[in-house]
Amino acid sequence: MKIRNTRPTMDDVAEKAGVSQMTVSRVMNGKGYISEEVRSRVRSAAAEIGYVQNRLARGLRSEKTPLVAVVLPTLGNSVFNDVLSGITDALTQAGYRPVFGVTEYSEAKEDELVRDLLSWRPSGIVLTGLEHSDVTRAAIAAAGVRVAEIMDIDGTPISLAFGMSQIAAGHATAKHMLAQGHRRFAYAGSHSGRDLRAGKRLEGFRRTLRDAGATLLSENISSKPSSMMEGRRMTAEILSRPDRPDAIYYSNDDLATGGIMHCLSNGIRMPEDIALAGFNGLPFLEALPVGLTTVETPRYEMGKQAGKFLSMPETDLAEDAGRVVDLGFNLIAGQTC
Amino acid sequence: MKIRNTRPTMDDVAEKAGVSQMTVSRVMNGKGYISEEVRSRVRSAAAEIGYVQNRLARGLRSEKTPLVAVVLPTLGNSVFNDVLSGITDALTQAGYRPVFGVTEYSEAKEDELVRDLLSWRPSGIVLTGLEHSDVTRAAIAAAGVRVAEIMDIDGTPISLAFGMSQIAAGHATAKHMLAQGHRRFAYAGSHSGRDLRAGKRLEGFRRTLRDAGATLLSENISSKPSSMMEGRRMTAEILSRPDRPDAIYYSNDDLATGGIMHCLSNGIRMPEDIALAGFNGLPFLEALPVGLTTVETPRYEMGKQAGKFLSMPETDLAEDAGRVVDLGFNLIAGQTC
């Protein structure tokens, strides 16, 4: 008996089935003409010796792979869990597979990551946001891969963007809070200001306040990752200042929930003593004792549509280039303002 | 000027730098002897023409890849988000990359997915739980990849398992509830009973009740995905029955939170009228008006350790085979029982 220390190849299947390697290839990929008899002989030979195709060889030869690179800023936030879920669902349906990595909101890491992911010769890539370095842009252009940018639409996409206007979300929140009569605001965010989309929301928020003549007393950016506990700490700190705001805008629901916790623990009434607003519309908000005012975002849908776009059969990309798909958002007025 | 429609290869870099392709390969991989002068010439030539290595060719030739296959039941649960986060962190540190897919708690899909992922010739694979079909076991054995099984340790791992005892968690919860004086129980779970780890927790729970002479009135399994709303609906339904329990054990925190919501909305006191317990110890529980009794699990750590194991330099696997790493759990006594 022949000793194999390597995994079976098409040649092994071919020998077993008494055909050529090319015939095996045709059977496996369902291309070209194959008689029923040979097809079944090859199939059973493959099953018998446990043949598993080698995608590396396939990808090398055919110069394309069913891979899609996915670049996310973090997995430490359930937002990106939903996005990744949408991407995975869409890709899986089309027989594609995601390979991914996280940038931790760092441009340098994005550059490195994109370069590394492109070395797998994926057929597409998902990027978060619209801001990317020239290095990344050049690498992507040279690779000739399809690109989907998600989350944000305030800017010019490389190819096609699936998201919502972060600026408009900030604007809508400010407008709502102003309508409730609040005038003195504070902002609380995290990630050392590297979260560009949070920055755009703040920009929209800030501008709307300015236009209304209201005051943004302080912009507080924590260097720690966003969490309820950090939101609680920041809120306590903000409210302890002499220059006390009557409303706080948080960069996301986790921080805002920490704010709610602080207020509940200290008998601070919402919205009478302080108004709060978050962002994302995470499911757990429904279970809180106080309904948080927030902006619900189509997270899963952004991922799903991006995945679908990237796994579509080759279509004319030129007509889509630079276009934006606005999936909108939904301001949910809760009890906190 | 030469027209290239293909991406630059080592040959292109070699030509530009006036060396052989093999020298380029040596520079790129830092193997063998290379003079400083040639090294920098190759480096700048590569940078100038935008060379990006082709991992498909590299993997094909060297018969190994820095890929790790990751098989999870779902991404619709933040539990697996944490796990994936841990895996990704560990792998990234070691220069490995995850390729993943979800099984939706289906064995057939697991078989298919594992086969597909193995076609990328990964150096390792992460599986969820210890129960796998013979097909999957055979495929993995034939592929000769390292295996890490996560979440569960109640059984015999293929190689090494990182998790906690689900049975013990069920037992601990039952013991705690019994100690509070509860005697008439109901169970509420989801995923059509295909979640084997939830089944093990129930098993431990059930057995402990039996040993104590308490009653498990009903086991309710929803076919819908787990969510707070579904937990709320199930709770309403269970409490409306003539045969009313005085305690409900949920398969996870989301369902249990739905139970809390139902009780709060209907003036049902916890734990006087009904005791509740969940599982996972998700962060948002801290913000609920009522502290849920639950079991906190080391989700991130399971992923992290599994990832670390799979990205370790080749060590002797034999000594580890069949071993289990118990990362424990932590019963958190809340206000619901």
Add this chain to the structure above:
DNA sequence: GGCCAGTATGTTTACGTAAACATATAAGTA
């Protein structure tokens, strides 16, 4: 001066697959 070890490079080849091209038989059509 001859020899060895270390350093620095080059040449050939194989990894497993699918594209491109070639061949052959059967069935239909002018």
Add this chain to the structure above:
DNA sequence: TACTTATATGTTTACGTAAACATACTGGCC
């Protein structure tokens, strides 16, 4: 009948890389 066309298979080759195996030049040592 000759001539296409559809069907069914085989042969050769290239994808980009790294392993294996050369080759050549240095400097130190007896």
